[in-house]
Amino acid sequence: MTPGTADRPLMPFEDFEDLLDVAPDHVRLEYVDGRVRTKDPLSVEDFEELERRAPETVRLEYINGKLEVKAMPDGNHRCILMWLLRQCMQHRPDLDLVPESGVKAEAYRKGRARTDATLAPVDHFRGHGEWSDPEGSLMAVEITSHDRDTNQRDRIDKPVGYAAADIPVYLLIDRDNNTLTVHSEPKDGRYQQISRHPWGATVELPAPVNITLETEKLKDYAD
Secondary structure (H helix, E strand, O other): OOOOHHHOOOOOHHHHHHHHHHOOOOOOEEEEOOEEEEOOOOOHHHHHHHHHHOOOOOEEEEEOOEEEEEOOOOHHHHHHHHHHHHHHHHHOOOEEEEEEEEEEEOHHHOEEEEEEEEEEEOOOOOOOOOOEOOOOOOEEEEEOOOOOOHHHHHHHHHHHHHHHOOOOEEEEEEOOOOEEEEEEEEEOOEEEEEEEEEOOOEEEEOOOOOEEEEOHHHHHHOO
């Protein structure tokens, strides 16, 4: 992680106050060690109501039954996403790489994850609401941010949640160690195949994605 990541609050206190102002009366929030937490167990329905009311600067997720805050992307994060978008458009014009996609994740679709991008057939999400059923999605993408919850969220919780939702491929672009990790073949809530590649390698994304990534360009975004 970059210097100071461990000490950086995941949510500014001003954003917490704004969220507190709009939270439903029965959802009690607290601000602990730079994080927002709920004082009581939170249902999926209560999470969705809170998320609908949240300020635009606050991106919320519901993972393992807990409220989580997703960091806002910085410049290199956005550049990496655009690099991947160009690669996907070149190789698979029949697919859309949709940024900021809300997915019903985990077993029984009880989680609510906000992917950095989701790969799916063109117009797949037409008519969907904020949180889409994962059926038909080919790949979930996460690009790590330099925040202290990245390890638990992107490397541990998200692979489990996406595998349980049967998303065929999960691509993690990891800015802390300059690698791409490809997860595939979900079964029984776990990806059976996991391969890690350094930035600069040629990376094969397996079926049903079937895209070859030339990743030398990612070295320009190392930080």
